[in-house]
Each structure stands twice: as C-alpha cells, then as structure tokens.
Amino acid sequence: MKIVSYNVNGIRAALNKGFLDWLATVDPDVVCLQETKAMKAQLDLDLFAEAGYEHNYWFSAQKKGYSGVALLCKKQPDHIEYGTGIDYMDFEGRNIRADFGDISVMSMYLPSGTNIARLDHKLMYMADFQKYADTLRKTHPNLVVCGDYNICHQPIDIHDPVRNKNVSGFLPVEREWIGDFIASGFIDSFRAFNTEPDNYTWWSYRANARANNKGWRLDYGMVNSSLKDRLKRSVILSEAKHSDHCPILLEID
Numbered sequence: 001m002k003i004v005s006y007n008v009n010g011i012r013a014a015l016n017k018g019f020l021d022w023l024a025t026v027d028p029d030v031v032c033l034q035e036t037k038a039m040k041a042q043l044d045l046d047l048f049a050e051a052g053y054e055h056n057y058w059f060s061a062q063k064k065g066y067s068g069v070a071l072l073c074k075k076q077p078d079h080i081e082y083g084t085g086i087d088y089m090d091f092e093g094r095n096i097r098a099d100f101g102d103i104s105v106m107s108m109y110l111p112s113g114t115n116i117a118r119l120d121h122k123l124m125y126m127a128d129f130q131k132y133a134d135t136l137r138k139t140h141p142n143l144v145v146c147g148d149y150n151i152c153h154q155p156i157d158i159h160d161p162v163r164n165k166n167v168s169g170f171l172p173v174e175r176e177w178i179g180d181f182i183a184s185g186f187i188d189s190f191r192a193f194n195t196e197p198d199n200y201t202w203w204s205y206r207a208n209a210r211a212n213n214k215g216w217r218l219d220y221g222m223v224n225s226s227l228k229d230r231l232k233r234s235v236i237l238s239e240a241k242h243s244d245h246c247p248i249l250l251e252i253d
Contacts, residue, residue, distance in 0.1 A: 003105060005032040005146035005221060006240070006247035007202075011070070012038055014242040020051045022240055027052075028249065029074050030098065032107030032146040036060065036068035048072055059083060061093035068093040069107045069147070075100070084132050089125060103227075103252065104140040108147035113168030122150070122168070126177045134184065137224060144252070145186070145222045148202075148245065151178045153188065156197045157217035169216060181222070189221040189234035189250045199236055202245045210244075221250040 004026060008014040011033060023031065031053065040058040048056045053072035059082045061067040071080070077098035083090035097106040110126070113119030137143050151174045155161035164170045182188055190199070200215025209215065223231055234250040 001030065001100070001103065001105075001252045002026075002028040002249065003030045003032065003144065003146060003221065003252070004028040004237075004247050004249050005034070005107065005219060007034040007109070007148040007219060007243060007245035009035050009243040009245065010037040011043065015047065017242040019242045020047060022242065023051060026237070026247075026249065030100075030105050031070075031072035032105065033070040033072070034068075034107060034109035034148045036070050036093075037065050038068060039064065057082075057096060057098070059093045059096040062091050066092070067109060069096045069109050071096055071098050071105070071107055073098060084129070086128055086132065088121075089128070094125075099140065103142045103144065104136075106143065106145045106147070108145055108149075110147065110149045110151070112150045113171070113174070119168055119171075123173065123177075126174070130177070130181060130184065133181075137185070141224060141226045143224045144227070144250075146220070146248070146250075148219050149178060150218055151175065152216050152218065153178045153182075156195075157200075159198075159200065159214040159216070169218065185225045186222040187225055187228060187231065189223045189231055190217075190236065190248065192231060193234050200238075201236055201248060205244055210241075219245060219248050221248055223250070223252070227252055 039060045055073040055076045057080050058070045079099040081097040084095050094109045111122040113122040152158040152170045200217050201219035203210035203215040230253040232251040237247045240246050
C-alpha cells in the first residue's frame with residue numbers, strides 16, 4: 001500500500017496548480033489530505049474519479065473555508081470513520097479514517113497554536129487524541145496516522161531551533177507530547193529511514209523561505225509499531241509545490 005499525505009492549503013487552489021496531474025505521476029493507493037478548506041458540495045468529484053479515485057471521502061469543518069480532511073482511495077475501504085466522536089475536534093473537520101483489511105489509515109490535521117486561546121485548544125486536542133488513539137488501537141492495532149501535526153519533534157526537524165524555541169510548533173510541551181505519542185507505540189516512519197538534517201515539509205511564504213530551505217518538518221506518517229516489519233519506505237516529496245507544505249509518502253506491505 002502506497003500512502004501519500006498532503007496538507008494542500010485549499011484543495012481548490014491545489015487543483016488549479018496541477019495537483020491531479022502530479023498525483024497521476026506518484027500513483028498512490030491512498031491519499032490523506034488536510035486543510036482542504038472546502039465543503040464536498042463545492043467540489044467536482046468527477047475530477048477525482050477520473051483520476052482513479054472514485055472512492056473519495058470528505059470531512060469538512062462546520063466553518064466554511066477552514067480546516068477539513070479527506071481521503072482519496074483507489075479501492076473501496078471496508079469502513080470509513082468520520083471524526084473521533086469528540087465534538088470540538090469534529091466541528092473543525094480534523095480526522096477521517098479508512099479501514100482496509102487489517103490496516104487503518106487516518107488523515108489528521110492537528111490544530112496550530114497561533115495564540116494563547118488556540119494553544120490551549122491544541123494542547124487539549126493533543127491530550128484527548130492520545131487517549132483516543134490508545135483506545136482505537138485496541139480494536140485496530142495496525143493504525144497509520146498521517147497528517148499535519150503542526151509540531152517539530154527534534155531540533156533536526158526545524159531550520160532554526162534556537163530562535164524558534166518559544167514559538168508554537170516547537171514549544172517544549174508540544175515536543176514532549178509528540179515524543180510521548182511515538183513512545184506510546186508509534187514509529188515516525190520518515191526517521192526510520194532518514195536521520196539527515198534539512199528535511200522539511202513546510203515553509204513560510206515569507207522571506208523566500210522555501211528557496212532557501214528554511215523550513216519545518218510538521219507532517220508525519222506515524223505507523224503503529226505492529227507494522228514495523230511491513231514498513232518499506234518513507235520519503236518527503238519536496239518537489240511538489242501546490243501548497244506551503246509538501247507531501248510525504250510511505251509504503252507498507
């Protein structure tokens with residue numbers, strides 16, 4: 001199974017930038033999208049079907065033009081789970097999961113902490129999502145949680161760890177949470193294959209950050225440790241430029 005995860009920063013904008021042509025060259029089995037910023041009714045779903053993803057599922061925020069996650073699937077999943085059942089998460093359209101045989105693939109968009117109120121919201125989400133994942137893995141042990149975590153785990157994951165130490169996305173409490181999330185039984189699939197610096201998935205639109213590779217690694221393919229021997233590849237596809245993020249790709253037997 002080849003899985004791509006991509007924060008598209010608006011699926012309609014990404015479509016206008018050649019997203020589907022790019023997708024055809026990568027040819028994944030499952031695509032996890034975040035920050036779709038669109039209601040299902042606002043999209044021409046035939047475009048996705050014609051691209052080979054007849055089975056596409058959208059979970060939008062109640063607020064128009066905000067957040068939202070989706071799954072594009074070549075094969076019909078056994079089950080789709082919209083949301084987590086936790087109201088404040090689901091109002092913002094942040095989680096959708098597809099089950100394929102013994103593997104479950106989730107697209108997750110973890111909140112950013114751009115101000116005090118949103119940081120408190122983010123911390124609450126992080127704590128509640130850990131509990132949710134712990135419970136979910138009792139019935140779905142082979143869980144893959146792909147998406148934009150809005151956190152850099154280690155100094156290697158951010159271009160300037162010193163100046164950004166007090167910025168949301170690299171705060172000690174956020175870094176501790178993602179470390180604990182991994183320790184609870186997940187594998188950071190990219191770091192299982194690549195321990196080199198300067199590998200990022202998001203760049204500010206300011207100060208020519210992308211051209212200078214002044215980035216942050218915010219997007220992860222977290223794989224439950226039960227899938228360790230089935231994990232074959234995990235890479236960052238930095239050449240894709242339909243968003244301020246770039247996609248990640250992982251392959252599982």
